[in-house]
Amino acid sequence: MVLYKQFKLCLLLSIITFSSVANANVRNTKQQEFIDVATLLPTALFDIRYYSSNNFVGKPIDGYKSAKCLLHKTTAYALQKAHKQAQLAGLNFKIFDCYRPQRAVDHFVRWVNDPTDLVTKATYYPNLGKDELLGGYIAAKSGHSRGSTLDLTLTDSEGTELNMGSLFDMFDTLSNTDDLRITTRQRANRYKLKNIMVAAGFAPYSMEWWHFTYKPQAYPDTYFDFEVK
Numbered sequence: 001m002v003l004y005k006q007f008k009l010c011l012l013l014s015i016i017t018f019s020s021v022a023n024a025n026v027r028n029t030k031q032q033e034f035i036d037v038a039t040l041l042p043t044a045l046f047d048i049r050y051y052s053s054n055n056f057v058g059k060p061i062d063g064y065k066s067a068k069c070l071l072h073k074t075t076a077y078a079l080q081k082a083h084k085q086a087q088l089a090g091l092n093f094k095i096f097d098c099y100r101p102q103r104a105v106d107h108f109v110r111w112v113n114d115p116t117d118l119v120t121k122a123t124y125y126p127n128l129g130k131d132e133l134l135g136g137y138i139a140a141k142s143g144h145s146r147g148s149t150l151d152l153t154l155t156d157s158e159g160t161e162l163n164m165g166s167l168f169d170m171f172d173t174l175s176n177t178d179d180l181r182i183t184t185r186q187r188a189n190r191y192k193l194k195n196i197m198v199a200a201g202f203a204p205y206s207m208e209w210w211h212f213t214y215k216p217q218a219y220p221d222t223y224f225d226f227e228v229k
Contacts, residue, residue: 056124063101065229072147075214082200100144102225125171148217
């Protein structure tokens, strides 16, 4: 009986070990499907905000070891097509964020739950309390962690950002694509970006003019956590 119990325990441990190794192999295989977008868009501009302190938290964010834009290959190639259309119009892309590790999202959640840290309030959420950021703006899970979502804007041929009426990552209804307070020119600029992205297969997010997700997503139910490096 003792030998039988030992055999069952060894068998169970073997199954658990095999399952863990198999899952790790699957995750590694999926990770290999991500592309450094700069290799496909060498003339695009990259301002990866969460690698720096120039963001709504005011500090470099967990998981960003390099200022790279990583995306699943299907999204990256679709973005390449969109970029070509922007260039034909005499414009360029400036990209702020792409794949976002789950640990970065966790960092955002810790920040939003700290009522004493209000260093960036005047710039990024002047009209909202931190408790109002949860849900529509900051959530425990982000589509960015699936590898098919990115944040970007348009620039002219000299690299100057088009006036979109609000800063990237400004938590306010002013950032809604169709907010009534923006000017005719600002609305036109937002729609230049939106139309280029939609034509390439990306879906917009009405609350944030800069946010687009390629459809169909390669891994709609997976939230990756490997570092950007």
